[in-house]
Amino acid sequence: MSEKIYVLIDHGEGEIRTPSLESLALGQRMAEEAGFSLHALILGNEIGPLAERLGKQKVDSVLLVEDQKLANYDPDVYCRALSEILTEDQPYLFLMGHIYQNIDLAPKLAAAINRGLVTDCIGYRKEGDDFVFVRQMFRNKLNADVQFRSEHPWIVTLQTGATSVDDLKEGSGQVVERSLDLSAVELRRKQLEAFEATQGKVDLSQAELIVAVGRGIKKAENLKIIEELAEALGAEIAASRPVVDSEWLTRDRQIGSSGQTVSPRLYLACGISGAIQHIVGMKNAQCIVAINTDPNAPIFNIATYGIVGDLFEIVPALTKKLKE
Amino acid sequence: MKLLTCLKQIPDRDTRYEINAAGTGIKTSDLTFEISECDEYSLEESLKLREEHGGEVAILTLGPQRAEKSIRKGLAMGADRAILVRDDEGKVTTPHAVAKVLAEVLKEEEYDLILTGTQSDDWSYAQTGVLLAELLGLPHATIVMEIRADPAQKKVKALREMESGWFQWVELPMPAVLTIQAGISQIRYASLKGIMQAKKKEIRNVELSDLNVDLSSIPEIEVLKVYFPVVEKKAEILQGSTAEVVEQLVEKLKKEAKVL
Ligand SMILES: Cc1cc2nc3c(=O)[nH]c(=O)nc-3n(C[C@H](O)[C@H](O)[C@H](O)COP(=O)(O)OP(=O)(O)OC[C@H]3O[C@@H](n4cnc5c(N)ncnc54)[C@H](O)[C@@H]3O)c2cc1C
Ligand SMILES: Cc1cc2nc3c(=O)[nH]c(=O)nc-3n(C[C@H](O)[C@H](O)[C@H](O)COP(=O)(O)OP(=O)(O)OC[C@H]3O[C@@H](n4cnc5c(N)ncnc54)[C@H](O)[C@@H]3O)c2cc1C
Numbered sequence: 236m237s238e239k240i241y242v243l244i245d246h247g248e249g250e251i252r253t254p255s256l257e258s259l260a261l262g263q264r265m266a267e268e269a270g271f272s273l274h275a276l277i278l279g280n281e282i283g284p285l286a287e288r289l290g291k292q293k294v295d296s297v298l299l300v301e302d303q304k305l306a307n308y309d310p311d312v313y314c315r316a317l318s319e320i321l322t323e324d325q326p327y328l329f330l331m332g333h334i335y336q337n338i339d340l341a342p343k344l345a346a347a348i349n350r351g352l353v354t355d356c357i358g359y360r361k362e363g364d365d366f367v368f369v370r371q372m373f374r375n376k377l378n379a380d381v382q383f384r385s386e387h388p389w390i391v392t393l394q395t396g397a398t399s400v401d402d403l404k405e406g407s408g409q410v411v412e413r414s415l416d417l418s419a420v421e422l423r424r425k426q427l428e429a430f431e432a433t434q435g436k437v438d439l440s441q442a443e444l445i446v447a448v449g450r451g452i453k454k455a456e457n458l459k460i461i462e463e464l465a466e467a468l469g470a471e472i473a474a475s476r477p478v479v480d481s482e483w484l485t486r487d488r489q490i491g492s493s494g495q496t497v498s499p500r501l502y503l504a505c506g507i508s509g510a511i512q513h514i515v516g517m518k519n520a521q522c523i524v525a526i527n528t529d530p531n532a533p534i535f536n537i538a539t540y541g542i543v544g545d546l547f548e549i550v551p552a553l554t555k556k557l558k559e
Numbered sequence: 560m561k562l563l564t565c566l567k568q569i570p571d572r573d574t575r576y577e578i579n580a581a582g583t584g585i586k587t588s589d590l591t592f593e594i595s596e597c598d599e600y601s602l603e604e605s606l607k608l609r610e611e612h613g614g615e616v617a618i619l620t621l622g623p624q625r626a627e628k629s630i631r632k633g634l635a636m637g638a639d640r641a642i643l644v645r646d647d648e649g650k651v652t653t654p655h656a657v658a659k660v661l662a663e664v665l666k667e668e669e670y671d672l673i674l675t676g677t678q679s680d681d682w683s684y685a686q687t688g689v690l691l692a693e694l695l696g697l698p699h700a701t702i703v704m705e706i707r708a709d710p711a712q713k714k715v716k717a718l719r720e721m722e723s724g725w726f727q728w729v730e731l732p733m734p735a736v737l738t739i740q741a742g743i744s745q746i747r748y749a750s751l752k753g754i755m756q757a758k759k760k761e762i763r764n765v766e767l768s769d770l771n772v773d774l775s776s777i778p779e780i781e782v783l784k785v786y787f788p789v790v791e792k793k794a795e796i797l798q799g800s801t802a803e804v805v806e807q808l809v810e811k812l813k814k815e816a817k818v819l
Contacts, residue, residue: 238716302616334722338689342685342688352655380784381782426729427727496723536794
């Protein structure tokens with residue numbers, strides 16, 4: 236019997252979430268290379284149509300687990316359900332997206348079944364017969380190749396955007412319903428109100444020109460040069476998370492995974508390193524300009540034009556030039 | 560309330576990393592170190608909770624002796640005492656192993672709230688806090704941006720950050736583990752008085768060998784290789800003096816990219 240790869244499919248508001256499709260695409264590639272079978276695993280309540288849709292992808296089967304208790308994510312129930320399935324089925328690998336829900340869940344699962352977990356991977360390579368996983372660390376400045384020394388299933392979470400859903404292959408897989416007895420699981424976490432913080436405030440999604448500022452600005456008083464540049468361009472001001480965390484600008488100007496997503500004509504990033512959580516919010520800008528003292532800053536990997544230099548020199552000079 | 564903050568010491572932000580001889584980590588000699596960003600926020604949060612509800616704030620660190628310096632800073636900010644589990648040789652190298660060691664120490668006494676960072680700024684696995692909760696059998700919430708504790712009812716409300724600017728309140732029974740996100744509140748500076756007082760506060764050193772942890776039973780992951788990523792730089796880097804690059808940029812934005 237061949238080994239199995241399982242992929243967890245997350246969903247919300249009746250839609251499969253993109254990071255899960257990315258994981259599925261990676262799973263397809265790995266299964267093909269290793270000659271393993273691939274199975275999509277989806278938990279929820281009344282999600283038959285989603286399972287049907289998954290069955291149209293190139294998978295060997297879709298495991299569908301439905302229970303009222305699984306209608307909304309809860310760490311205790313989800314962990315129990317996954318523990319039971321993984322312990323019984325013993326897949327080789329369990330892939331999931333490195334999304335907030337799985338940051339909450341994956342380590343709990345790993346501890347519950349005492350298996351290894353490698354988080355936030357950007358890819359893999361084959362080392363002999365084994366898969367080795369690649370992840371970023373040290374503020375994205377270094378990569379590491381990490382290998383499991385633990386028993387299977389190995390649990391891996393995959394960074395958003397690390398693979399493309401365009402790579403997904405269609406096919407047909409049978410939906411297999413699986414019932415679990417979750418009645419005894421006690422839900423310790425009570426879900427209360429959810430709300431959108433930026434609603435009704437600054438909306439940058441329609442902005443044509445954006446000047447974005449990062450920790451490189453060093454302190455709130457220095458923001459003046461950014462304001463002057465934005466004014467000269469007629470641009471909106473946006474920021475990376477640390478600038479907002481320090482309360483130099485308001486939360487509704489934050490771009491990234493926990494902020495707004497923008498796609499302006501021009502995104503001028505000053506003193507921003509280009510962490511993945513920032514990039515996901517602005518990578519669709521038509522033209523990206525990066526000003527940074529560090530020639531190895533990851534922002535230069537996605538920028539159209541780059542200036543390696545001190546923003547305290549470049550920004551005022553640029554403002555002056557634009558005013559001419 | 561009895562509060563405990565897990566605090567990790569890491570190489571500071573401006574470090575120019577060098578790969579170590581084995582190729583599996585970084586050279587740590589000659590570096591300067593600081594408290595991991597989320598942990599500084601988490602300590603601040605426990606100090607605020609103590610101000611509101613009374614009680615004490617303890618710090619727990621696993622690390623080599625040099626970590627004492629970061630712990631002193633935490634004590635100067637206002638923490639009452641600290642425990643340092645000494646790992647001078649770097650024997651504990653995975654999140655699961657770290658969590659197991661921390662859990663062993665935390666079993667000694669009960670805390671109402673245990674706070675960790677969401678993720679460290681060096682190895683950045685984002686696992687330790689949740690592993691710790693499960694190993695201790697405690698409920699948890701991750702990526703927390705606000706805390707409202709109710710010690711009388713033994714309950715805590717935590718505001719979880721979600722994706723794309725969404726937030727959700729959850730309620731947990733205490734004791735519980737919360738993983739704190741950067742930006743939860745503004746970090747205080749240590750006062751001169753705080754710095755003086757910190758010198759007299761206790762840092763209890765615990766030897767790894769004195770703890771009853773079996774590291775061999777831990778599901779291991781091994782770092783085979785650490786390296787600088789090879790990236791294809793997409794950006795056209797503009798060359799010249801400040802005046803020259805600025806002139807080129809404006810020209811290109813107008814004529815080439817046609818965005819101005
Ligand atoms: C769960 C989670 C969610 C997150 N969500 C977001 C999010 O939504 N948005 C977001 O932005 N981040 C988010 N982050 C944080 C993210 O991981 C990074 O820490 C953050 O984006 C870094 O911001 P930065 O680039 O401004 O700072 P740094 O990474 O510190 O970079 C500062 C840059 O400025 C440069 N610099 C310094 N001085 C100068 C100078 N004089 N001139 C020019 N350049 C200079 C430096 O070379 C450096 O590249 C999130 C993190 C987590 C864990
Ligand atoms: C001397 C030394 C050498 C090491 N060498 C290596 C190595 O070569 N390879 C390797 O993979 N790992 C090594 N480690 C361990 C590594 O630094 C991490 O502690 C471990 O992998 C946990 O992962 P993380 O930092 O990504 O934690 P995350 O899961 O990202 O951390 C989240 C939070 O958990 C808490 N936390 C994490 N670690 C500690 C701690 N030590 N003390 C208190 N609280 C903590 C903090 O609140 C932190 O914000 C070494 C550790 C030491 C002390």
